[in-house]
Amino acid sequence: MDKILVHGGHPLSGTVKIGGSKNSALPILAATLLTKEPCVIRHVPDLSDIHYMLQILSHLGAQVERASGVVTVTAEKIDTVAPYDIVRKMRASVCVLGPLLGREKEATVSLPGGCVIGDRPIDLHLKGFAGLGASHRIAQGNVKVFAGELKGGLVSLRGKQGPTVLGTDNVMMAATLADGVTVIDNAAAEPEVVDLANFLNAMGAKIEGAGTRRIIIEGVKELHGAEHEVIPDRIEAGTFMVAAAVAGEKVTLQRVDPGHLDAVSDRLQEAGYKIDVAKDSLTVHGNGVTNCTQITTEPYPGFPTDMQAQMCALLSKGKGVSVITETVFPQRYMHVSELKRMGANIELDGATATVTGVEHLSGAPVMASDLRASAALVLAGLHADGVTEVSRVYHIDRGYECIDEKLNSLGAQIERVKVKG
Numbered sequence: 001m002d003k004i005l006v007h008g009g010h011p012l013s014g015t016v017k018i019g020g021s022k023n024s025a026l027p028i029l030a031a032t033l034l035t036k037e038p039c040v041i042r043h044v045p046d047l048s049d050i051h052y053m054l055q056i057l058s059h060l061g062a063q064v065e066r067a068s069g070v071v072t073v074t075a076e077k078i079d080t081v082a083p084y085d086i087v088r089k090m091r092a093s094v095c096v097l098g099p100l101l102g103r104e105k106e107a108t109v110s111l112p113g114g115c116v117i118g119d120r121p122i123d124l125h126l127k128g129f130a131g132l133g134a135s136h137r138i139a140q141g142n143v144k145v146f147a148g149e150l151k152g153g154l155v156s157l158r159g160k161q162g163p164t165v166l167g168t169d170n171v172m173m174a175a176t177l178a179d180g181v182t183v184i185d186n187a188a189a190e191p192e193v194v195d196l197a198n199f200l201n202a203m204g205a206k207i208e209g210a211g212t213r214r215i216i217i218e219g220v221k222e223l224h225g226a227e228h229e230v231i232p233d234r235i236e237a238g239t240f241m242v243a244a245a246v247a248g249e250k251v252t253l254q255r256v257d258p259g260h261l262d263a264v265s266d267r268l269q270e271a272g273y274k275i276d277v278a279k280d281s282l283t284v285h286g287n288g289v290t291n292c293t294q295i296t297t298e299p300y301p302g303f304p305t306d307m308q309a310q311m312c313a314l315l316s317k318g319k320g321v322s323v324i325t326e327t328v329f330p331q332r333y334m335h336v337s338e339l340k341r342m343g344a345n346i347e348l349d350g351a352t353a354t355v356t357g358v359e360h361l362s363g364a365p366v367m368a369s370d371l372r373a374s375a376a377l378v379l380a381g382l383h384a385d386g387v388t389e390v391s392r393v394y395h396i397d398r399g400y401e402c403i404d405e406k407l408n409s410l411g412a413q414i415e416r417v418k419v420k421g
């Protein structure tokens, strides 16, 4: 198990390249199961979550080859059961349900449990499959979905917390091979859903409306192989934007889609940071003082829940009182108690965090609890006095490719140390 030691107070400047999107690559890799023909996916980030997905594809019988960011999957013959041992490591494994159901008319996947960011139900995925005529059964911790035939239908995927990203992906993938037209109402409109729809269309699917709340899928008989390049990771980009705000002089992010980052840019500008935007890059200018702002996490195009912890770390040191409300995962505040150990003044009341900026944070031993919370602790370490020791960093490696090396290339002083036992 590695630990990360962040030596605070070193200014960041320079240029950093953003990798391919984890949350796009995962469902896109699952979608390769929809065809017998080879699919070539480029700009796949080198992350442990991607590694788990490739293991699942191999286990299901696909041939998987990987060379420097390019993954080729050929799923000539496939099995329909994804085992607990691999699935339990990553909740996003659930997105093999849609392609397996579409192609083989049945799929069994170990049911994902809750996780530290909150309850992670799949009722909306199952409701969507039911709209295509599929039934499901839960036994021994597995969910099995099956259908004699899949028929297009009208499904609404709105839950208590809004639309579902992987639920939309799953139903869209299954519907590509259903008989007739499927309409998904209250669909998620995240850029990752659009990226998946673009890949499916390249495979011969007929999907319109991805990126809006209504997606229309006209089922086809079969899909063929295709090549695709994954979009830039907007959450990795947002995290580096916050790093630039926390400790930057002038940091340029390359290979980003600035349009995907509007909500994050708005909040950073309100907190006092100047941002220059170009076609596929953006530059954040540090200003030394963070002003307060109000943030409510929402489905895209609102402020992303996956950036909430990082903003909490930024706003902890600064001027005034910021209020953060988390509407997507109302319990996603595991980073708060750790930030408080570094001197942050944060009060939690249900899904709302009131962050009163302090003048100094001080380095401390802290523990990562999930992917974005661990990124937040590294960011807090950048503007804390002394050394911040972040343990359980395997969480951060799930979603950030060499975050320590990338930050060091900008001038940070971060060490990764091996811990025995």
Ligand code: EPU
Pocket: 022, 023, 024, 026, 092, 119, 120, 121, 122, 123, 124, 125, 126, 159, 160, 161, 162, 163, 164, 165, 166, 167, 188, 305, 306, 328, 329, 330, 371, 372, 399
């Ligand atoms: N929900 C339900 N029923 C369902 C599915 C979801 O009630 O059947 C609820 C969830 O409990 C949550 C809300 O709906 O309150 C939204 O969840 P969603 O299904 O959209 O989340 P997800 O698809 O499982 C993806 C990302 C998450 C990101 C969320 C929200 C991937 C692999 N994961 O999860 O990313 O936070 O969308 O944008 O795409 C991360 O990268 O750190 C991460 C957690």
